[in-house]
Amino acid sequence: MPRYSSRANRPGHYSAYPRERPSPRKLWRYTGAAGCLIFILLLIKSSPVPTTANLHPFRPTAHRPPSNPSDTTKPSEPRWSNHWRWLNPFSGSITDDEYRSVLPPPRERPPIYTYYDQDAEKDQGIKAAENRLLLIWRRAWWAHGFKPVVLGKAEAMNNPLYERFQVRKMEHTLGADMMRWLAWGQMGQGILSNWLVLPMGPYHDHLLSFLRCGEYPKLTRYEGLHSGLFSSDKASIEAALEEALDAPNLAKSTSLRDLLSSETFAVNLKPSTIAFYHSTTLADQYKAVSASLTDSKATGLLLLADLIISHLHLTFLNTFSSGIAILTPHRSHTLLIHYPAITLANALATCSTSPIPTSCPPNNPSCAPCSSSQPLALSTPQTYENSSTLFTIGTVPHPYTLASLLSKTAALSIPHIRRNSARDPWLVSTTSKTLGPTLGGPDRLVPFKESVASEASASRSLWLVAEEEGQDKRSALSRKELEWYFGFALPAYNVSTLSDPTTLKTSTITAALASPALYRPTSSSSSSSASSASSSRELGQEDSKTSLGDKELEHQRTLLAHAKSVLEMDAGSNSGIGRWKGRRRTSKDDDVNEERVRMAAEAWHLADAEAWRFVRAWGARGREERGQWEGGEKRFVGRGAWGD
Numbered sequence: 001m002p003r004y005s006s007r008a009n010r011p012g013h014y015s016a017y018p019r020e021r022p023s024p025r026k027l028w029r030y031t032g033a034a035g036c037l038i039f040i041l042l043l044i045k046s047s048p049v050p051t052t053a054n055l056h057p058f059r060p061t062a063h064r065p066p067s068n069p070s071d072t073t074k075p076s077e078p079r080w081s082n083h084w085r086w087l088n089p090f091s092g093s094i095t096d097d098e099y100r101s102v103l104p105p106p107r108e109r110p111p112i113y114t115y116y117d118q119d120a121e122k123d124q125g126i127k128a129a130e131n132r133l134l135l136i137w138r139r140a141w142w143a144h145g146f147k148p149v150v151l152g153k154a155e156a157m158n159n160p161l162y163e164r165f166q167v168r169k170m171e172h173t174l175g176a177d178m179m180r181w182l183a184w185g186q187m188g189q190g191i192l193s194n195w196l197v198l199p200m201g202p203y204h205d206h207l208l209s210f211l212r213c214g215e216y217p218k219l220t221r222y223e224g225l226h227s228g229l230f231s232s233d234k235a236s237i238e239a240a241l242e243e244a245l246d247a248p249n250l251a252k253s254t255s256l257r258d259l260l261s262s263e264t265f266a267v268n269l270k271p272s273t274i275a276f277y278h279s280t281t282l283a284d285q286y287k288a289v290s291a292s293l294t295d296s297k298a299t300g301l302l303l304l305a306d307l308i309i310s311h312l313h314l315t316f317l318n319t320f321s322s323g324i325a326i327l328t329p330h331r332s333h334t335l336l337i338h339y340p341a342i343t344l345a346n347a348l349a350t351c352s353t354s355p356i357p358t359s360c361p362p363n364n365p366s367c368a369p370c371s372s373s374q375p376l377a378l379s380t381p382q383t384y385e386n387s388s389t390l391f392t393i394g395t396v397p398h399p400y401t402l403a404s405l406l407s408k409t410a411a412l413s414i415p416h417i418r419r420n421s422a423r424d425p426w427l428v429s430t431t432s433k434t435l436g437p438t439l440g441g442p443d444r445l446v447p448f449k450e451s452v453a454s455e456a457s458a459s460r461s462l463w464l465v466a467e468e469e470g471q472d473k474r475s476a477l478s479r480k481e482l483e484w485y486f487g488f489a490l491p492a493y494n495v496s497t498l499s500d501p502t503t504l505k506t507s508t509i510t511a512a513l514a515s516p517a518l519y520r521p522t523s524s525s526s527s528s529s530a531s532s533a534s535s536s537r538e539l540g541q542e543d544s545k546t547s548l549g550d551k552e553l554e555h556q557r558t559l560l561a562h563a564k565s566v567l568e569m570d571a572g573s574n575s576g577i578g579r580w581k582g583r584r585r586t587s588k589d590d591d592v593n594e595e596r597v598r599m600a601a602e603a604w605h606l607a608d609a610e611a612w613r614f615v616r617a618w619g620a621r622g623r624e625e626r627g628q629w630e631g632g633e634k635r636f637v638g639r640g641a642w643g644d
Helices: 024-046 124-143 153-157 162-166 172-187 206-212 234-245 279-285 287-295 297-319 336-349 399-407 414-420 425-430 441-453 479-486 495-499 506-514 526-534 541-545 550-567 588-604 606-633
Strands: 079-082 100-103 111-115 147-151 190-193 197-199 220-222 229-232 266-268 274-276 323-326 390-396 461-465
Touching (some): 124 197, 124 297, 124 479, 147 606, 153 172, 162 172, 287 297, 297 336, 323 336, 336 390, 336 461, 336 550, 390 606, 399 414, 399 550, 399 606, 414 588, 425 441, 425 606, 441 461, 441 606, 461 606
Parallel strands (some): 111 147, 111 190, 220 266, 323 390
Antiparallel strands (some): 197 274, 220 229
């Protein structure tokens, strides 16, 4: 038996049992297969696609959780979650995320339908005027909690009864009315409205509240509205269409309602909060508009649009007869941030242009007409008042912004915030009248959230954040968003000063706060009008003493601009230190220090920070909801019907 001098010289296993080496082609094939397997494993690990463990054949199926539209936003933008526990004082105890606000589940908007044949051959001027009326109709019903939908020929042609309708002979007016009902029947239950039927009454009116419930057990019409408004379930609509198509007097009738028996409808009393600008109503009450429609239809429709806008605005003024309150807590230090709210209040108190200035809506002939000699009362209280006849506009500053303005310095420090500032000064000052001076900030959060987002109070107030930029079209201060919020086009006001109050003169802001009722931002004689107003109006003892010098107001501008830049950091990162957006800084240590001071201000004023985030998220969700609805509806109507 051979001996080997060392173990290394012994023949190995491979030499004893030699194997064939793979060819280069096989080697590349094996390498490619291994690479594909690694790629698939990495893809499964990083992808939200369910793995094989979740695809077990005996595992019960589960609904996919609803997507949150705020999950895709940047950390510096508002984030929210919808939950029935939204009245918990602090949202972080529910979401485990202090930067995410908990909002009430969004209220379901029942659809309200109207029919418009945009393919009909008409003059371009008439089409433009009708598109403007459609925009007015949409805005008014959206502001009252509905989802307006414009139907057309496509919906009517999809109805199974459309073939039977085509072979019937009837008058042209009846055919147009039948197409309207066919389109409505195709959509199912809901409300069918003429686009000259508009809500003109309080948000919580009994009829409007019933219609917002979305349940209509029987086909119902309303006295005094002709064929302008119906509500019904799907089965009743289909039964009414079949009855009308089989009626013996089909060829001679001009309205579908004339073909139906009296038992088909449930008739409600004449509503006091619904206005219908029918041709007979125009001829009886608004002769100037009716005559203009006879002479030139396009011109007459434009006059009718101005008349309807003025009546919608007048309804708002009559609903809030006690006036508009602009909350101004700590007004001697925060004068600048309240100016956008004062500008908006003046726009709301200004009478709209109308072809018949002294006229009233057709549903409210005993209204109080708008008069420039007796404008709506404006006040600047420091505390919130819960009243159904008072509309409130509140501006909520971030704790860092308020701390800078109250301290009159941008060089804030953590010891300064803890030693020299009271806890939650904005919320305590705003709610001291309704809740008293002894409660702490956290105990005031639940009543404050109710006043902002509850169904009983949301229609009586508008809440803004002090750091909002108005140049963006989707901003809360943009004219378009405000008009959709109120439901009518606002009178002319100075848009540039509303969006950027830091460019205003001292005399302009001081005059606006001293006498907001008679101040007009577009007027060149602001100071003179303010001096004459001080003798005719009392706004409280502190209002008359509010006066700032140029240096102090310029200092407020600097502080507000600096606070906005600090809040532009991407808050909510894991390290706690954000990134600057679009602003170059001189020292990284300064960036870190200012971010820590901002976080300290939020921690020291927990209730104020929670209120600020809640208001910002509440407004952002409303704009997001309307933007998604508008984006979907634009596919079915032209851009001219949206006021773009």
